[in-house]
């Protein structure tokens with residue numbers, strides 16, 4: 208008889224209320240995969256997009272939401288040599304994190320950093336994979352460069368500020384309240400701009416313009432970001448909270464040698480994600496183990512209250528990450 212687990216599924220596209228507790232079969236690890244017994248699962252904005260029917264999971268992924276989790280290795284598939292039963296890990300998931308068990312490639316698991324609790328570790332994978340791959344691997348941020356990240360108090364923002372500051376960039380960020388701006392400064396931002404009463408383009412141009420911008424807002428921010436870039440600057444788009452379509456004068460791109468690029472993590476190949484995991488283990492995990500940087504946790508909800516967690520995230524009252532307590 209197939210063993211079942213508790214999970215939260217998306218019953219139909221819609222608001223937080225469409226998330227509902229259900230029973231599902233416990234998945235079995237295939238080649239190169241492990242089964243994780245989840246203690247905590249991270250909640251991310253892309254989960255809300257999936258719930259709303261705007262971000263379909265890849266064809267081979269679970270339909271359950273949840274892109275990251277922390278827990279214990281419960282079973283190991285063929286071909287896995289680096290992990291053993293009982294190891295505590297945090298893992299990037301193709302989906303399926305809102306559940307008691309999940310399978311994921313072993314190469315997408317990272318050890319829980321020293322002295323870190325499992326709820327904090329569950330906050331790491333989605334944002335650290337996203338920020339490292341975009342800001343450092345794709346964007347090539349270097350010490351001494353001026354870096355602007357929008358949404359500074361988001362899971363992504365709190366991670367990007369700390370990493371960019373640690374690696375020697377001058378960090379600018381935007382957020383929607385003075386309290387959020389203060390948190391961003393405490394995390395290492397040199398300039399935290401409350402976008403409701405200050406123009407980020409003016410602030411950053413007074414300092415010479417941005418060498419690199421990480422943006423999730425899009426829409427009207429696109430031409431403003433282009434104005435805020437220094438010559439040879441790079442703009443990396445990781446979402447379009449205010450829409451993907453806008454009118455833009457491309458002559459600027461040519462005349463000032465600008466680069467506009469972007470990426471989404473989830474559809475990338477297992478190998479590409481494994482490469483990011485390797486880089487994180489080498490360059491970032493020692494910093495987390497030393498406590499030089501840390502996940503910023505806003506709140507914790509029981510798995511069965513995933514709808515409340517989504518409503519809280521969509522209220523944008525949170526600062527940092529939201530997690531679900533699973534077991």
Ligand SMILES: NC(=O)c1ccc[n+]([C@@H]2O[C@H](COP(=O)([O-])OP(=O)(O)OC[C@H]3O[C@@H](n4cnc5c(N)ncnc54)[C@H](OP(=O)(O)O)[C@@H]3O)[C@@H](O)[C@H]2O)c1
Pocket residue numbers: 250251252253333334337358359360361362363364381382383384387423424444445446447448449470471472473520523525527
């Ligand atoms: N490309 C990828 O692979 C990838 C991976 C992970 C996440 N993401 C994207 O990165 C963004 C941050 O993710 P997260 O999980 O860290 O989210 P989050 O913690 O919910 O943060 C999003 C922040 O954006 C701001 N915001 C919300 N709605 C907005 C709107 N309509 N216009 C402007 N700002 C808005 C809010 O800050 P204020 O209150 O300060 O405005 C909010 O705190 C999301 O858009 C997500 O989809 C992309």
